[in-house]
Amino acid sequence: MFIETETTPNPSTLKFLPGQAVMPSGTRDFASPEDAEVSPLANALFETGEVTGVFFGSDFVSVTAAPGVDWSSLKPQVVLILLDHFVSQAPLFTGGDASGFSVPADEDEDMGDDPADADIVSQIKDLLETRIRPAVAGDGGDIRYRGFRGGVVYLTMQGACAGCPSSTATLKQGIEGLLKHYVPEVSEVRAA
Template identity: 75%
Template sequence: MFIETAATPNPASLKFLPGRQVMQSGSREFTSPETAEASPLAQAIFDTGEVVNVFFGTDFVTVTAAPGVSWADLKPQVVAILLDHFVSEAPLFAGGTADGISVPAEDELVVDEDEADADVVAQINELLETRVRPAVAGDGGDIAYRGFKDGVVYLTLQGACAGCPSSTATLKQGIEGLLKHYVPEVVEVRAA
């Protein structure tokens, strides 16, 4: 088995491509050793002591190094952990938990949506799913919808995109421009 790596726009994050499916559907982000307890793989990566974020996509794992950590030292450790995991065909999650479902607290809306906006919300989610998600997945991350209220769309960037120096530009110039173009009710996009 060979695990490829790819740079991301976030210099602290590296995308690992094991050449096989990681998640059946969806994505999952681990932002601390405590949240990583749900996954033996994520926990093993955090156990290096040099990681601040682990993100599972459908066919990749993105790892974000702690400040001051050199990828020259960390990369071989992560590759070895991933090889051990995938070669042994170990389960991705402990206790048989569903792999495509994020922790409920991460999926909560940050605003109370108006039921009258249901069509607008559906349009926003369709654009996020078909146009935005593939692009951010290519950069080793994902995007989570957090709500729509008074013309403002609330989103959370995950994985490599979460701490990326260009995340504000991605939200404001990229995603906001796209949503405003296709959904006139959208006036702004904010990080949530």
């Protein structure tokens, strides 16, 4: 088995591609060792003591190194952990139940959109799913819709995109421009 590695716009995060599916559907973001307790793979990555974030995408794993960590020493450790996991075909989540494959409820809740905005919200979600999400996944991350109020779209960046120095520019110049172009009711995009 060969695991490819790609850089991301976030210098603290590398994207690892094992050449097979990681998540059968959805994504999963682990921002702390406590979050990672449900996944033996994420837990093993945090146990290096040099990892501050793990993100599972459809066919990749993004790993964020702690400030000051040199990727030249951490990368071989991460590759070894990933190889051990995928070669052994170990379960991604403890208990092997499907609940591990969904986003935790507190991460998937939106802000309670106004039913009168249903058509606008549908357009926004469609653009996020078809145009924005694939681009963000290409950079080792994901984007979550949180809500739409008074012309403002609230989004959360995950994986390599969370904490990335260019995430504000991505939200404001890229995503906001696209949404404003296709959905005139959108006046602004904010991180949630």
